[in-house]
Amino acid sequence: MKAVYLHVPFCDSICAYCDFCRIITNEDTKSKWMAQIIEEIKQKNIHEVDTLYFGGGTPSSLACEQFKKIASLFNVSKEFTVECNPESLDLEKIQLYKKLGVNRISLGVQTFNDHLLQVINRKHRKEDIFQVIQLLKENGINNISIDLMYALPEQSLEDIKKDLEIFLDLDIKHLSIYSLQIEENSIFGRQNLKPVDEDIEADMYELICRTMEKAGYLHYEISSFCKPGYHSKHNLAYWQDEDFIGLGCGASGKENNVRYDNTRSLKTYIESGANPYIYEETQKDKAFNAIMMALRTTFGLDIQKWNQRYDQDFIKRYQSILEKYHDVLKMENGILYPSREAMEILNTILVDFLLID
Ligand code: SF4
Structure with missing residues (x-):
């Protein structure tokens, strides 16, 4: 499978929690970035891909012409996702996306509560979200994912309950939901904002899991339904421990099982390209990462694939862990499946994996 992630680092405003690679900039810089990203795609000789993901930043902040120039370089066979913010999406862009084969939209909603949207410095309001979802559906894009957040400042359990009720009313196919992390380099970090109490955060997560499962959604990944x-x-x-190509400044990738982070500096990127930092990981690090990601x-985790790739016998090596967690980690047809309980205590389980030499 060939998966490509392309990072669009532009935003129209900066959210209070954000520490991603993003920048508010002018058209001149955007044109220089355009020239460089097109060059990078051509140099890497990428055209046929299974999945393409435009993330950011805000990919929907690109003008139609810019988006078309980049998207036309690819032929996507399975899934073409674009991350969008409600305020930067309109009918013209939606129709263009549809024409260019975009078949999945990931919408940065965060909350439907107008006051909390203000607190986290998002520019859209509840009504913008409703309008954009209606436009997407009217134009045949039904595979929509919404991002929501919990453990926000001033957010109560009741607020989360309301957000989930609205989400369910909208009949959306996918939810990604993350708790607020206070990053040092974000606006909240600089304001020294204190995180929500751990027990309250756990109650919020529990409420989310219960509500979504009751509504018929599969809780297939720790943060995704x-x-x-x-x-x-x-x-x-x-x-699943596959390779993925990262394009653009701020993107990460993994090729031939070697991970890299492209430069986060737009200036460096424009002047001299992706300048990837290559991770020097041991086989042991890579084998552990594969377990950590799969159990999310x-x-x-496909045991045979892991054994072959890392030249080890998983069952023999981790016998003690499999015994200790036999209630929550189940082996079936060569796959090790985590139960919901296992996902909840995944960090504890992973520490045990790390301790085996
Ligand atoms: S959260 Fe998304 S939209 Fe907000 S500043 Fe960060 S990258 Fe931009």
Whole structure:
């Protein structure tokens, strides 16, 4: 499977929690970035791909002409996802996306609560979200994923309950939901904002899991829920130890099982390209990463594939862990599946994996 992630680093405003590679910039810099990203795609000779993911930043902030120039360089066979913000999406862009083969939209909603949207410095409001979802559906894009957040400042359990009720009313296929992380280099980090109490955060997560499962969604990854058949195909590459190509400044990739991070500096990128930092990982690190990523999802870990790739006998090596967690880690037809309980205590389980030499 060939998976490609392309990072679009531009945003129209900066959200209070954000520490991603993003920048507010002018058209001149955007044109220089355009020239460089097109050059990078051509140099890497990428055309036929299984999944293509435009992430950011805000890919929907690209003008139609810019988006078309980049998207036309690819031929996508399975899934073409574009991350969008409600305020930067309109009918013209949606129709263009559809024409260019985009078949999945990931919408950065975060919350439907107008006051909380203000607190986290998002520019859209609840009504913008409703309008854009209606436009997407009217134009035949039904595979929509929404990002929501919890453990926000001033957010109560009742607020989360309301957000989930609205989400369910909208009949959306996929939900990604993350707790607020206070990053040092974000606006919240600089304001020294204190995180929500751990027990309250755990109650919020519990409420989310219960509500979504009751509504018929599959909890297929720690932070992701979907209607059957609507899991993210692109992210499977990350979770199942496959390679994925990262394009653009701020992108990460893994080629021939070697991970890299492209430069986060737009200036460096424009002047001299991706300048990837290559991770020097041992086979042991890579083998552990494969376990860590696979156990995040209900797709589980393919033991035979792991044994072959890392030249080891998983069952023999981790016998003690399999015995200790036999209630929550189940082996079936050569796949090790985590139960929901296992996903909840995954960090503890992973520490045990790390301790085996
Ligand atoms: S959260 Fe997304 S939209 Fe907000 S500043 Fe960061 S990259 Fe831009």
